[in-house]
Amino acid sequence: MALKTEEMVLNMGPQHPSTHGVLRLELILEGEIIQKVTPHIGYLHRCFEKHTEAMTYPQVVPYTDRMDYLSSMYNEFGYAVAVEKLCGIEVPERVEYIRVIMGEFQRIASHLVAIGTYGIDIGAFTPFLYCFRDRETILNLFEITCGARLMYNYIWPGGVSHDLHPDFIRLAKEFIPYFRKTIDELNNLLSYNKIFIERTANVGILPKETAINFGITGPMLRASGFKWDIRKDDPYSVYNKFDFNIPVGQGLVGTVGDSWDRYYVRVLEMEESCKIIEQALEQIPEGDVSSAIPKRIKPPVGQVYGRVENPRGELGYFIISNGGTSPFRIKVRGPSFVNLSIIDELCRGYMIADVITILGTTDIVLGEVDR
Amino acid sequence: MIYDSLKSFLGSDILAMFISAALPLVYVLTYVIVAVYLERKISAHIQDRLGPMRVGWHGTLQLFADMIKMIMKEDIVAKDTDKPLFNFAPYLIFIGSFGAFAAIPFTSAYIGSQLDLGIFYIIGISGLVVAGILMAGWSSNNKYSLLGAMRSAAQIVSYEIPTMLVVVTMVMITGTMNLHTLSEMQTGHIWNWMLFGGPEFGINKFIFIPIMVINFIIVYISTLAEVNRTPFDIPEAESELVSGYHTEYSGMKFGMFFLAEYANMFAVSCIVSALFLGGYQSPVGYLGNLIHAQWMIPIEQFFWFSLKGILFVCVQMWIRWTVPRLRVDQLMALCWKYLIPIAFVNLLIIGLLTVL
Numbered sequence: 214m215a216l217k218t219e220e221m222v223l224n225m226g227p228q229h230p231s232t233h234g235v236l237r238l239e240l241i242l243e244g245e246i247i248q249k250v251t252p253h254i255g256y257l258h259r260c261f262e263k264h265t266e267a268m269t270y271p272q273v274v275p276y277t278d279r280m281d282y283l284s285s286m287y288n289e290f291g292y293a294v295a296v297e298k299l300c301g302i303e304v305p306e307r308v309e310y311i312r313v314i315m316g317e318f319q320r321i322a323s324h325l326v327a328i329g330t331y332g333i334d335i336g337a338f339t340p341f342l343y344c345f346r347d348r349e350t351i352l353n354l355f356e357i358t359c360g361a362r363l364m365y366n367y368i369w370p371g372g373v374s375h376d377l378h379p380d381f382i383r384l385a386k387e388f389i390p391y392f393r394k395t396i397d398e399l400n401n402l403l404s405y406n407k408i409f410i411e412r413t414a415n416v417g418i419l420p421k422e423t424a425i426n427f428g429i430t431g432p433m434l435r436a437s438g439f440k441w442d443i444r445k446d447d448p449y450s451v452y453n454k455f456d457f458n459i460p461v462g463q464g465l466v467g468t469v470g471d472s473w474d475r476y477y478v479r480v481l482e483m484e485e486s487c488k489i490i491e492q493a494l495e496q497i498p499e500g501d502v503s504s505a506i507p508k509r510i511k512p513p514v515g516q517v518y519g520r521v522e523n524p525r526g527e528l529g530y531f532i533i534s535n536g537g538t539s540p541f542r543i544k545v546r547g548p549s550f551v552n553l554s555i556i557d558e559l560c561r562g563y564m565i566a567d568v569i570t571i572l573g574t575t576d577i578v579l580g581e582v583d584r
Numbered sequence: 585m586i587y588d589s590l591k592s593f594l595g596s597d598i599l600a601m602f603i604s605a606a607l608p609l610v611y612v613l614t615y616v617i618v619a620v621y622l623e624r625k626i627s628a629h630i631q632d633r634l635g636p637m638r639v640g641w642h643g644t645l646q647l648f649a650d651m652i653k654m655i656m657k658e659d660i661v662a663k664d665t666d667k668p669l670f671n672f673a674p675y676l677i678f679i680g681s682f683g684a685f686a687a688i689p690f691t692s693a694y695i696g697s698q699l700d701l702g703i704f705y706i707i708g709i710s711g712l713v714v715a716g717i718l719m720a721g722w723s724s725n726n727k728y729s730l731l732g733a734m735r736s737a738a739q740i741v742s743y744e745i746p747t748m749l750v751v752v753t754m755v756m757i758t759g760t761m762n763l764h765t766l767s768e769m770q771t772g773h774i775w776n777w778m779l780f781g782g783p784e785f786g787i788n789k790f791i792f793i794p795i796m797v798i799n800f801i802i803v804y805i806s807t808l809a810e811v812n813r814t815p816f817d818i819p820e821a822e823s824e825l826v827s828g829y830h831t832e833y834s835g836m837k838f839g840m841f842f843l844a845e846y847a848n849m850f851a852v853s854c855i856v857s858a859l860f861l862g863g864y865q866s867p868v869g870y871l872g873n874l875i876h877a878q879w880m881i882p883i884e885q886f887f888w889f890s891l892k893g894i895l896f897v898c899v900q901m902w903i904r905w906t907v908p909r910l911r912v913d914q915l916m917a918l919c920w921k922y923l924i925p926i927a928f929v930n931l932l933i934i935g936l937l938t939v940l
Contacts, residue, residue: 221727223727223728224727229826230826235876245731245912332908335908335909335910336814336815336817336907336908336909337906337907338627338905339630339631339905339906342632342633343631343632344630347633402906403908406907406908406909408815408907408909408910409908411910411911411914412908412909412910412911412914513856540882564911564913565731566911566912567911
């Protein structure tokens with residue numbers, strides 16, 4: 214006589230500490246093995262794209278801050294790039310450098326959160342606090358520049374709201390060598406930890422082809438071994454003036470494209486960001502930061518797609534203008550949203566604990582998934 | 585023994601019994617207060633922060649504030665829980681972890697009960713914890729709790745095997761299951777501890793030392809797993825199972841789990857120290873012997889006993905705040921593929937040695 218068996222449906226989230234926000238995952242389990250994962254999103258939907266239609270172009274900037282709240286600077290950066298492309302605004306050199314410095318600092322801050330929370334997902338509490346301690350320093354740098362710590366409203370189409378604080382360059386230069394030491398510390402504490410490797414190596418392997426088919430971008434795609442970074446492949450701003458590498462996953466401890474690779478690519482990227490910041494701090498020219506900010510943005514009829522390499526992947530703004538002062542339509546291509554789509558493919562056949570491991574490496578921010 | 589002197593002093597059998605039984609409870613509760621404070625401070629300093637600082641001097645009174653909060657909290661019992669089981673489970677776990685202290689010698693002058701089956705009894709009564717965890721997980725009627733409870737039961741039962749094997753090895757060497765006798769055997773200096781081959785002399789001691797060290801490591805890992813501490817805190821896995829079997833508990837019932845966890849940590853530390861590190865024995869000899877004050881010796885022993893216990897607990901905390909958590913299958917693999925075979929080999933070697 215066969216025993217009657219039943220698949221268990223487990224609801225993970227929206228109030229779950231490891232879904233990184235208000236994501237709800239519906240897991241179909243057989244024992245502890247995952248059969249299917251269905252993400253349910255939309256708990257944070259705030260109609261960002263619809264709102265923008267009632268705003269003038271500069272008024273959209275604070276809204277972009279609130280999408281991916283861990284990389285607000287970069288959201289503004291992307292929007293500025295798109296609008297400048299639409300209007301044909303030339304921004305001063307100094308502004309571009311400031312944007313790159315801010316953007317890379319933001320990338321480090323964002324990756325620190327990703328790495329720290331990933332540590333918590335795996336069960337290591339301590340790296341989280343180390344990461345947040347260093348993120349704090351970066352947030353202080355942002356604070357002396359624009360007064361805000363999370364929602365900056367700093368990078369405007371045509372310029373930036375304030376020039377750098379007189380102390381900024383000195384503090385930033387002090388931070389980089391200190392931070393490099395922290396990366397080593399982090400590697401010793403977490404990256405090369407035997408248990409951490411056991412948990413993450415060969416878990417949630419994402420082959421290159423699958424990643425491309427799903428439209429995965431950012432560290433997730435690079436961890437699969439595909440060298441694609443918009444900073445290099447479609448340079449915007451002044452990124453072509455810097456010398457930096459694009460780290461890709463090499464399968465150092467497991468297979469290329471496993472969770473450890475996705476984690477480690479972020480660690481390596483922080484180092485590359487340090488390099489860019491160092492060069493930018495050396496090269497930054499003097500000049501006015503607000504001379505190119507238009508009094509009124511009224512782009513010609515047309516459409517534009519501007520994209521940047523956000524800490525999570527390709528962040529694109531598709532803007533349609535009907536010639537008015539407010540956009541006719543803004544469509545955002547959010548990296549978190551696209552990267553989340555692969556969760557079912559990645560999790561099948563692994564255990565519940567691995568869902569956490571895999572979800573942690575996708576590094577989603579629900580504010581941007583739901584917008 | 586304290587019981588005897590109490591009996592002659594009070595002239596009452598039952599009163600002496602009660603007082604004698606209450607002593608470990610008082611001690612363990614005091615210890616829990618210290619341990620929770622230590623955990624907070626140690627974790628805080630490991631993580632580059634300060635920890636509790638507001639209530640009392642350096643947050644020393646924080647735990648009392650927390651206790652008052654916990655007692656005042658509403659005791660929520662969800663609608664679909666299995667109420668008798670749900671209400672009973674925390675107490676069962678507490679009984680299981682506290683019962684172990686009855687057979688642990690605190691000093692040469694005090695042991696709750698002079699059981700000849702001491703260590704056997706301890707392992708038996710600790711089994712109640714598993715039953716309690718299963719009851720809690722099942723009666724909560726919550727999938728996460730159930731998963732946590734199942735994992736926990738599997739884990740504790742599995743890790744009892746290497747512990748048992750090591751204990752059997754120890755029993756074969758010493759010929760006693762009474763922890764008091766075992767501690768007495770390890771009297772003298774640090775090289776008389778079982779970790780360093782026990783009171784054995786000659787060639788045997790040198791063969792014993794490596795085996796004992798391996799046994800010690802096995803038993804330490806197993807006890808970490810048995811008390812559900814990181815890297816084996818899978819049943820409680822905060823980030824996966826949202827604290828597992830005690831998710832649905834609140835107020836003082838949760839407090840019971842909390843208390844039981846810390847009591848358990850201390851109990852296993854005491855057992856390990858009694859088995860390997862001489863229990864209450866001093867590593868350097870006694871001041872009481874030196875100045876001919878025999879009454880001082882139990883006090884010194886009590887000090888050494890507490891120190892060793894706390895030291896082990898601190899190591900547990902240190903591990904907890906440093907390493908990540910294993911996955912449930914890796915945990916089982918560690919137990920069945922490494923610890924048990926090694927413990928078996930050790931058992932075999934010791935068996936041969938004692939026969940020869």
